[in-house]
Amino acid sequence: MRPDLLARLGERLAARAAEHGLRRLVAATRGNGTLVVDGRALVDFSGNDYLGLAGHAAVRDALVACAIRDGVGAGAAHLIGGHRPEHAALEAEAAAWLGCERALLFSTGYAANLGVFQTLLGPDDLVVQDKLDHASLIDAAKLAGCEAKRYVHGDVESARRQLRSRPDAAALVATDGVFSMDGDLAPLAALAALARDTGAALMVDDAHGAGVLGPEGRGSAAHAGLAPSDVDVHVVTLGKALGVAGALVAGSQALIEGLVQFARTWVYTTAMPPALAAATRAALAVARHEDWRRDRLARLVAHFRRGAAARGIALMPSTTPIQPLPAGSAERALAWSHALAAAGFHVPAIRPPTVADGAARLRITLSVRHDERTIDTLLDALAAATAAPAEPRTEPAARTRGRTGTRVRGGPASHRARS
Ligand SMILES: *Cc1c(COP(=O)(O)O)cnc(C)c1O
Numbered sequence: 001m002r003p004d005l006l007a008r009l010g011e012r013l014a015a016r017a018a019e020h021g022l023r024r025l026v027a028a029t030r031g032n033g034t035l036v037v038d039g040r041a042l043v044d045f046s047g048n049d050y051l052g053l054a055g056h057a058a059v060r061d062a063l064v065a066c067a068i069r070d071g072v073g074a075g076a077a078h079l080i081g082g083h084r085p086e087h088a089a090l091e092a093e094a095a096a097w098l099g100c101e102r103a104l105l106f107s108t109g110y111a112a113n114l115g116v117f118q119t120l121l122g123p124d125d126l127v128v129q130d131k132l133d134h135a136s137l138i139d140a141a142k143l144a145g146c147e148a149k150r151y152v153h154g155d156v157e158s159a160r161r162q163l164r165s166r167p168d169a170a171a172l173v174a175t176d177g178v179f180s181m182d183g184d185l186a187p188l189a190a191l192a193a194l195a196r197d198t199g200a201a202l203m204v205d206d207a208h209g210a211g212v213l214g215p216e217g218r219g220s221a222a223h224a225g226l227a228p229s230d231v232d233v234h235v236v237t238l239g240k241a242l243g244v245a246g247a248l249v250a251g252s253q254a255l256i257e258g259l260v261q262f263a264r265t266w267v268y269t270t271a272m273p274p275a276l277a278a279a280t281r282a283a284l285a286v287a288r289h290e291d292w293r294r295d296r297l298a299r300l301v302a303h304f305r306r307g308a309a310a311r312g313i314a315l316m317p318s319t320t321p322i323q324p325l326p327a328g329s330a331e332r333a334l335a336w337s338h339a340l341a342a343a344g345f346h347v348p349a350i351r352p353p354t355v356a357d358g359a360a361r362l363r364i365t366l367s368v369r370h371d372e373r374t375i376d377t378l379l380d381a382l383a384a385a386t387a388a389p390a391e392p393r394t395e396p397a398a399r400t401r402g403r404t405g406t407r408v409r410g411g412p413a414s415h416r417a418r419s
Helices: 005-018 059-070 086-096 109-120 135-144 158-162 188-198 251-264 276-291 291-310 332-343 373-386 396-409
Strands: 029-031 034-037 040-044 100-106 128-131 149-150 169-177 201-205 231-238 248-252 322-328 361-365
Touching: 005 322, 029 276, 059 276, 059 361, 086 100, 086 169, 086 231, 086 248, 086 276, 100 109, 109 135, 109 169, 109 201, 109 231, 109 251, 128 158, 135 149, 135 169, 149 158, 149 361, 158 169, 188 201, 248 251, 276 291, 291 322, 291 373, 322 332, 332 361, 332 373
Parallel strands: 128 149, 128 169, 169 201, 201 231
Antiparallel strands: 029 034, 034 040, 100 248, 231 248, 322 361
């Protein structure tokens, strides 16, 4: 008998609920450094607005001015008349910022990663990726139809072995610059040397490094001392430190022209509203030139880590604004998150399949919008939450785990990809 697709989906939802993995979608109003969730104003320690640009007056004004001048929607794909002077100017300014020949604007980082892989890689080719690469890089390999191998997190020798297994295949080494759920840095200098030695190309998805690391916020590669040309494909997303939305791919003239011709996630989609490009230009100017934002962020990170150590809170090793606190079980991460909400802080639990089984955590992120005093209050709440004994809860749903849980774990790999 033919399986009922929606009934099967219902079973997967029940299984996820039994594993304390159900996500809850809430409409949260943002205002003045807080997030209003379920009617309560919580200090937000969860976002990626590291430099405080999402609410910056110059960024907002640039968006409004452009929308008043040009309207909102681009109305068409870039090649069909949707490409505006604001898009072109942002691409030129981003290329100059990163020291690359050319850059191309995508509507999201997800689409950019899919487009790059699908343009560069085919069924005979190999991508070698860090085990903790972002979900979009994992999905990109599926779209490209290439062989995908994943190396041990941060382990360059593991990557080398995988490249060696197919010495004649055209190959791309692809990594996050800053790992989104862990906050640590990829060993970019060693990976660049590996790529050079083995004839592979190197791609860095710098969603969490751009704006935050390196001179003028040029990102992880610059922070690692690499020249722009040491990285073949730079991906910068615009919705995190830059506070807007979208992504830029930067590299050689040949790379960008190839994307213009072949990247389906760029060719067959409506250009981002030009007002967003205008806002991003304003954000980029602030991010490049206001070093105090990066300096302040670094001071806040150091303050947070010192305070955690003093209170016996065992953070994961990270020097970036992403500061995870390992919880182990999803249930415990949720309990901590609820305790923090009760104390006035928004810090959601990150659970499988976003992270590995048993590696649930709180992902605490810092921003220049925070100050030392608020961070101290958060640390006190964290110390109290994590000191409380974990209460093993027995919910009726938990009993079904063995039965329905198997189906989830045996399901298509895409259901288990990091997200
Ligand atoms: C957020 C993120 C993306 C996706 O970017 P969007 O613009 O949000 O689609 C890609 N890669 C990494 C590492 C990310 O953290």
